[in-house]
Amino acid sequence: MDFPIFHMDDAGNRMLIAVIAIIHVMINHPMAVGMMPLITLMEYFGYKTGQKKWDTLAHKILFVCFIITTTAGALTGVGIWLSTSLINPYAIGSLIRVFFWGWFTEWIIFVIEVSLILAYYLLWPKMQHSPKAKLNHIRIGLTLSIASWGTMAIIVAILGFMMDPGDWTTTPGLVTGVLNPLYLPQLAFRTPLAMIGAGLFAWFLMIFFVKKDREFLNKAIRFVAIWSLCWLPLLMVGALWYHDRIPTMMQSNYDVAIATQQWAAKSNDLLWITWVSFIIVVATLAIGLLKPRFMPRLALLIPFVLITALLGQFERVREFIRKPYVIGNYMYANGIRVEDYPLLQSEGMLKYATYTHVREVTEDNKVIAGQDVFNIACTRCHTTQGVNGMVPKFNNLYGADKPWDATAMKAYIQGMHNARPFMPPFPGNDAELEALVAYILHIKQTGETLPGMQSGGIVISPDASPKKTVQISASGDDTSNATP
Numbered sequence: 482m483d484f485p486i487f488h489m490d491d492a493g494n495r496m497l498i499a500v501i502a503i504i505h506v507m508i509n510h511p512m513a514v515g516m517m518p519l520i521t522l523m524e525y526f527g528y529k530t531g532q533k534k535w536d537t538l539a540h541k542i543l544f545v546c547f548i549i550t551t552t553a554g555a556l557t558g559v560g561i562w563l564s565t566s567l568i569n570p571y572a573i574g575s576l577i578r579v580f581f582w583g584w585f586t587e588w589i590i591f592v593i594e595v596s597l598i599l600a601y602y603l604l605w606p607k608m609q610h611s612p613k614a615k616l617n618h619i620r621i622g623l624t625l626s627i628a629s630w631g632t633m634a635i636i637v638a639i640l641g642f643m644m645d646p647g648d649w650t651t652t653p654g655l656v657t658g659v660l661n662p663l664y665l666p667q668l669a670f671r672t673p674l675a676m677i678g679a680g681l682f683a684w685f686l687m688i689f690f691v692k693k694d695r696e697f698l699n700k701a702i703r704f705v706a707i708w709s710l711c712w713l714p715l716l717m718v719g720a721l722w723y724h725d726r727i728p729t730m731m732q733s734n735y736d737v738a739i740a741t742q743q744w745a746a747k748s749n750d751l752l753w754i755t756w757v758s759f760i761i762v763v764a765t766l767a768i769g770l771l772k773p774r775f776m777p778r779l780a781l782l783i784p785f786v787l788i789t790a791l792l793g794q795f796e797r798v799r800e801f802i803r804k805p806y807v808i809g810n811y812m813y814a815n816g817i818r819v820e821d822y823p824l825l826q827s828e829g830m831l832k833y834a835t836y837t838h839v840r841e842v843t844e845d846n847k848v849i850a851g852q853d854v855f856n857i858a859c860t861r862c863h864t865t866q867g868v869n870g871m872v873p874k875f876n877n878l879y880g881a882d883k884p885w886d887a888t889a890m891k892a893y894i895q896g897m898h899n900a901r902p903f904m905p906p907f908p909g910n911d912a913e914l915e916a917l918v919a920y921i922l923h924i925k926q927t928g929e930t931l932p933g934m935q936s937g938g939i940v941i942s943p944d945a946s947p948k949k950t951v952q953i954s955a956s957g958d959d960t961s962n963a964t965p
């Protein structure tokens with residue numbers, strides 16, 4: 482409540498984070514974490530067997546991964562910082578306080594990783610002249626592989642922490658934060674997933690890179706199939722371990738997480754699609770291992786598409802089941818700490834908020850106060866009329882062309898965390914709840930939308946600045962109204 486609220490009222494704030502973060506993972510896991518060791522292994526295999534073709538193929542695959550990871554991969558990485566700090570500065574603030582040294586280390590490793598990938602790619606042609614040079618080059622690949630995995634290994638600690646901080650809530654500290662109950666299981670799951678993803682991406686690239694030489698293509702298909710199948714048992718163990726550690730409370734979110742509320746009843750079908758996709762991936766790998774010559778070139782595309790979709794869906798589900806928290810048991814997704822709830826619910830949250838039009842609800846300011854309440858309590862997940870919009874949601878509940886009953890709406894919002902456990906409880910007092918309902922009725926009637934403060938201007942609560950209400954327009958002009 483101490484930051485001006487950034488809000489995207491059409492696609493929703495969640496969407497911005499989700500799109501950037503999911504693209505990032507889809508790039509980072511297969512093309513960096515998984516691919517660097519696979520390429521290094523391929524290079525080593527070429528060196529050992531003296532077959533130049535392996536070396537050429539590995540170099541070409543590296544070229545693609547080098548370009549994608551250092552452009553789209555790095556940009557989306559920064560994009561996660563940008564979008565999450567815009568949308569949930571409170572959560573990022575808390576995470577930085579806990580994981581400062583973790584991120585610091587990650588940053589150092591990231592810089593090393595980028596330097597190494599530059600060296601690995603650019604020195605490839607130059608380090609061919611002697612076996613010693615070649616071995617040194619392979620060592621660069623190996624160190625790069627460790628660094629790529631290292632950055633993920635640190636970040637996964639933070640992702641695990643957000644789902645379940647474990648002992649940290651009673652014994653705060655970096656070490657307890659890192660050793661959260663979901664850290665190792667999640668790392669044990671993501672590592673083989675990245676390795677298999679890399680294998681399938683390498684298969685996909687072979688469609689373009691090994692055009693004529695079918696005999697070599699068969700060998701390469703088999704090489705990658707063996708690589709991926711070796712990781713498969715670890716993936717299964719990791720998945721089971723991870724699944725087992727997901728807090729029971731979150732498991733009740735699975736249906737909506739997998740399929741959204743509208744399709745939640747069909748989440749089983751989607752689960753089936755997931756299983757079938759997985760089986761197709763494993764079956765193509767088995768064919769690749771046993772009968773690579775029967776593998777049509779285009780079939781190499783399918784597992785890659787499937788694993789990418791699975792990875793995306795997995796990230797989406799992980800992000801969702803954490804609800805209603807952004808940091809498990811510590812901070813709700815609206816950025817309000819659990820321990821601050823009793824105070825805000827009894828005294829009112831507007832009183833403690835900096836960026837609101839009013840400090841207290843009165844008969845005259847109900848709608849604008851309700852907008853402030855909506856901004857703080859609901860906009861991290863809802864829009865007014867757009868994706869997951871308030872008006873469409875209440876339309877579903879009470880009918881679009883019928884008048885909605887304010888008392889029923891109040892009762893719904895008061896108990897929304899029970900009815901829909903993925904939503905946090907309402908954080909304000911009774912007057913604020915009434916104001917929120919008045920605002921929702923107002924936007925239903927007028928079709929009004931809500932610009933975020935980035936475009937509508939920043940509003941500072943009257944008491945926060947005793948002499949005047951400062952209103953800064955989006956263009957940066959100060960359009961202050963002096964108050965008596």
Ligand code: HEC
Pocket residue numbers: 737741742743804805806814815855858859860861862863869874875877878894897901903904905907
């Ligand atoms: C942590 C995110 C989050 C917050 C914060 C949140 N909601 Fe929700 N809400 C959701 C999700 C997710 C859905 C269901 C979306 C879907 O259809 O899949 C939902 C659904 C709803 C529904 C429809 C429920 C139904 O039974 O069909 C209403 C009404 C609603 N929210 C009101 C609110 C109000 C009012 C606030 C603020 C006081 C709020 N929500 C805050 C995430 C949130």
